[in-house]
Amino acid sequence: MLFEPSLATDVLVCKTSQGLSGSKTRLQLGQGAGYPSVILLEMVTHLLWSFASASHVWESICVPEERTLLVVCWTLPWQPPVTMGIPVFILAGLLVHFVFLVSIFDIYFSSPLVHGMTPQQTPLPPPAKRLVLFVADGLRADSLYELDSNNTSHAPYLRGILENSGSWGISHTRVPTESRPGHVALIAGFYEDVSAVAKGWKENPVEFDSVFNESKYTWSWGSPDILPMFAKGASGDHVYTFCYTAESEDFGAQDASKLDTWVFDHVKSFFNSSRSNQTLFSALNEEKVVLFLHLLGIDTNGHAHRPNSREYKENIRKVDEGVKEIASMLESFYGNDGKTAFILTSDHGMTDWGSHGAGHPSETLTPLIVWGAGVNYPQKVTSQFFEDNFLKEWKLENLKRLDVNQADIAPLMASLIGVPFPLNSVGTLPLEYLNNSAHFKAESMFTNAVQVLEQFKVKMNQKKATTLSFLFTPFKPLSDSEQISFLKKTRLYIQQQKYDEAVSLCKTLINLALEGLSYYHTYDRLFLGLSIAMGFVGWTTYVILVIVKTHTNLTKTVQSSNKESTVLLYSFTFVGMMITFFLLIQTCPWTYYIYCLLPVPVWYAVMRELHVIQNLAANLWSLPISQSLGFILISIVGIEILVFSFFYRSTLTVGLLVFAGWPVITQLWVQAKTTTSIWTVLCALLAVFPLMPVVGREPNIPLVIAAGLLTLLISGFSLASSCKSENKYRNNEDMKVHFYQMLSIALSTYVVSNTHNSLKNKQGLPVFNQVISWTTLVSSSVLPLLSPTFLFPRLFSILLSLMATYLLLSTGYEALFPLVLSGLMFVWIHMEQEALQHYGLSLKPKLAVFNFAYATDITQFRQLHLDDIRRSFFFVFFIVTAFFGTGNIASVNSFDPASVYCFLTVFSPFMMGGLLVLKVVIPFVLVSCAFEAVQVTTQLSSKSLFLIVLVISDIMALHFFFLVKDYGSWLEIGTSISHYVLVMSLTIFMMLMNGLAQLLTTKRLELSRRTKHHAT
Ligand SMILES: [Zn+2]
Ligand SMILES: [Zn+2]
Secondary structure, X not given: OOEEEEEEOOEEEEEOOOOOEEEEEEEEEOOOOXXXXXXXXXXXXXXXXXXXXXXXXXXXXXXXXXXEEEEEEEEOOOOOOOOOOHHHHHHHHHHHHHHHHHHHHHHHOOOOOOOOOOOOOOOOOOOOOEEEEEEEOOOOHHHHHOEOOOOOEOOHHHHHHHHHOEEEEXXXXXXXXXXXXXXXXXXXXXXXXXXXXXXXXXXXXOOOOOHHHHOOEEEEEEOOOOHHHHHHHOOOOOEEEEEOOHHHHEOOOOOOOHHHHHHHHHHHHHHHHHOOOHHHHHHHOOOOEEEEEEEOHHHHHHHXXXXXXXXXXXXXXXXXXXXXXHHHHHHHHOOOOOOEEEEEEOOOOOOOOOOOOOOOHHHHEEEEEEEEOOEOOOOEOOOOOOOOOHHHHHOOOOEOEOOEEHHHHHHHHHHHHOOOOOOOOOXXXXXXXXXXXXXXXXXXXXXHHHHHHHHHHHHHHHHHHOOOHHHOOOOHHHOHHHHHHHHHHHHHHHHOOOHHHXXXXXXXXXXXXXXXXXXXXXXXXXXXXXXXXXXXXHHHHHHHXXXXXXXXOOOOOOOOOHHHHHHHHHHHHHHHHHHHHHHHHOOOOHHHHHHHHOHHHHHHHHHHOXXXXXXXXXXXXXXXXXXXXXXXXXXXXXXXXXXXXXXXXXXXXXXXXXXXXXHHHOOHHHHOHHHHHHHHHHHHHHOOHHHOOXXXXXXXXXXXXXXXXXXXXXXXXXXXXXXXXXXXXXXHHHHHHHXXXXXXXXXXXXXXXXXXXXXXXXXXXXXXXXXXXXXXXXXXXXXXXXXXXXXXXXXXXXXXXXXXXXXXXXOOHHHHHHHHHHHHHHHHHHHHXXXXXXXXOOOOOOHHHOEHHHHHHOOOOOOOOOHHHHHHXXXXXXXXXXXXXXXXXXXXXXXXXXXHOOOOOEOOHHXXXXXXXXXXXXXXXXXXXXXXXXHHHOOOOHHHHHHHHHHHHHHHHHHHHHHOOOOOOHHHHHHHHHHHHHHHHHHHHHHHHHHHHHHHXXXXXXXXXXXXXXXX
């Protein structure tokens, strides 16, 4: 035990030399408490005390040798401010949200791997001595199988094989449909978790076993992104890789199918060279040899030209020829010994618009053709049923189609060459592909079942060891006795030569073991989910309390007694310690401590404000019921519209149309006819964007050019009007900045049109264009800071700078989006002024002379009004519009590599990802800056409105937390996860953006000595 039966404490009164008095508590820990647990307890108590009452200072001293924790509570003679400071609040907020965000990766996407199993191998001799695995990266099933208009195949050799000598089917992949998880499923037989993808492509986050590792020798040729991960995971020196350099993966200028020709040529010369190298020659003639040819050309061509292009199809033809040559070369090398098995498949497919990663059928359906030693010949059938209509389309109705899950290919390969099944494989051997005796099939299936069961046993023992015995609920259908009886029965069937019975029993056992694996894998899910939800609700409540307390006059300040707060603190500390203790004895991973302990300080902070809650409740009861009900109803509808817009972009159109009618509903239009009509028109214009198809599917460069010219026109007008009116707030320096920004818009427009032209003509990206692009990108972050800090000039300058970058990243109608959006934002700032007047809250300040730099000088901020909730809701709505206005960014499919062609054409996922994120962020920055302007011009402290925004987005996040799914189709699961990630990062992002917007609007860089500022 960690603690003595009774928590030994004694309270002493002490005094310091400065006259502070306090009480000291000694916590005596039990014999079992080691040094780490004492330190941990100290950290927990420290964490709690950082939230603790302001009139006390807490101090804890840990004495590990005596296993005691001394806790001193000093009573301060003075009363510091009651709420925590803004920096602390923001830090706490960021921390809390970061934990919430990361938690779902732990809850839903923890690594499924276990270690410590015994390798399992079929005892009978295998049919093949060697296996050749071709992976045509990014090859869609239908692209390979379909016939063109005159009934010929793009891959005549492979078509011939599936018609005359091999077996075929569709291999179903899982999300994420990316190269790395695809190859891991193929070669190691398990589905890698998403977190592993996030950890990097080339590094192995975990060691895993693979068919290559189990083979005697593996030689592999292909991309440096894929091959090293299997060589690195392999034990000993028997997996050899031959890669080209990352630089040659340039898909803009040269023909990408050269990547495949490279592989074929190198394999041929490798075999040629072995004739004069005796060691290599004998190694090649060993048993259990794997040759792996990774062909990246099709994927690269698909990204660059889309799967319906001539280039993609031409590349398929090249691969087909290459496979034919390699096959015949190998047959002659091995003297037609009939001991070679061949597998051709792909790691994932590709959408019509050249992307992959999500769960669309075009991405998850990949071809599988197997032939050679030990593989079944084509089976003629009269009818076969599949839900899709492909068979007819491909004219393959009469050849048996054998579908598999991607991970089933690993046991298939292992069984063909007779190596142990990869230890973590969850695949089931697809028996119908095998041309072998019933005995062999039954034995192989038995091996498969034992191998999966091994994982189940290790996982169960792990969970059992780390769970308190009275809390452990075993997986009932597969208890120890059940397992033994299953295995015994199967052995018996095999001995009695009842092979079919043995196989079906093995299949049941495999399914049960897999079910049990996922049962133990998700064992803690409910418990962790509850903890996170508790923390969520607690944090949101706390933010609401802070708003009510500091920004409204709804509550009177009541000083809670010291005694009460001490009791509260002790009880929460006690709860925190109990949780820590509970987790300690279960030896939970360290992240669990964070998830489970986080709600404690959060709820402590809430409970300290209990009097605010009581006050608020009393206040609310005094309101008329219809009014409060109506308010709640409108809030719910508003938030639901936002949630819905994540699923259906057109919901945003509905919302924007309601916004367009807002001045009419509230009678605002009587007051300001011009402003309100512009508002209505712009709302309606913006409402068109969510109805447009997702960005990138239909590139339209002329529209981008039009957007550039329109921006030039508008800025020209603005320049002319400010010259004409002899605006005293402008001087020559400002003119220069403005002029330079116009120049960069013009340059961007030129670069976009020129680059896309040159790429079309296959001339690659001109260096001059690339230099201009990067210069524009860098300068756009600095230029706005040079412009005057008056409201509209500054906002306009931010728009011009960001627009120049956005143009470079655009490929179609989306280039117009920031223009319309910022138009609406400009009017919004005016509209909020009108609304203030409408409610009689303020006199109209002159917007034209409003200066961001002096905004913080306003000493008298007004209190929050109910209308400010509407204001905050508008902001969140505009943010969501900025996100989904031009595409569904929750889906990887929206990321079209064509939009970064002005910057780079060499495939570099992280650089491209960064640029695409920038493209998403630009509309976001525009809205954030407008919101900053709304805050300061409506005389609110910049934090109060933002707090309401936090509450709105947190309620949304909680909504999506409950919508996170781990069942249903992979598309649904993927989407639900990305929604949650998106809305959580939205909150974190908005916090950062708020800071960035403040910086962008208020800071000014002085390049030279200037004339003094004109004060308002
Ligand atoms: Zn791939
Ligand atoms: Zn790809």
